[in-house]
Amino acid sequence: MSDQNSEQEPWYRDGLNFTCTQCGNCCTGAPGVVWVDDAEIKAIADLTGKSTGEIMLMHTRLYAGRRTLTEYANGDCTFFDPEKRGCTIYEARPVQCRTWPFWNSNLKDKASWDSLSPDCPGAGKGAFVSFEEIQKRSEQIDL
Numbered sequence: 001m002s003d004q005n006s007e008q009e010p011w012y013r014d015g016l017n018f019t020c021t022q023c024g025n026c027c028t029g030a031p032g033v034v035w036v037d038d039a040e041i042k043a044i045a046d047l048t049g050k051s052t053g054e055i056m057l058m059h060t061r062l063y064a065g066r067r068t069l070t071e072y073a074n075g076d077c078t079f080f081d082p083e084k085r086g087c088t089i090y091e092a093r094p095v096q097c098r099t100w101p102f103w104n105s106n107l108k109d110k111a112s113w114d115s116l117s118p119d120c121p122g123a124g125k126g127a128f129v130s131f132e133e134i135q136k137r138s139e140q141i142d143l
């Protein structure tokens with residue numbers, strides 16, 4: 001079946017595999033954006049015990065009319081702990097981080113999904129993720 005029929009029968013109908021290895025690649029490296037809205041900023045503030053104003057000032061910036069998390073000069077997310085190689089706000093991480101790698105751009109076709117593996121060693125391996133769960137995650141954000 002071709003990808004042209006993907007609206008009816010997505011190529012990942014039988015589910016996919018993914019388990020985060022916590023390598024940290026998606027939180028570091030090449031510059032990018034991690035969109036955050038007011039509710040997500042509030043959740044981060046609540047988790048860290050800081051004010052929403054401080055979170056906005058110290059960890060976000062405006063880009064293309066929206067708010068994104070900031071990065072250090074080396075590309076690390078400002079919420080990434082380089083020693084522990086982990087996210088310091090994991091429980092309150094934004095939807096963009098929660099739904100990775102099940103973004104529309106990665107699910108567009110199998111080649112797009114397969115191309116993730118060099119940078120995201122968890123994609124295509126580990127726990128089975130059902131079609132319904134993939135849909136649930138991908139519908140939360142359009143990336």
Ligand code: SF4
Nearest residue numbers: 020021024026120122
């Ligand atoms: S790149 Fe993939 S495996 Fe590595 S931390 Fe991110 S989601 Fe996990």
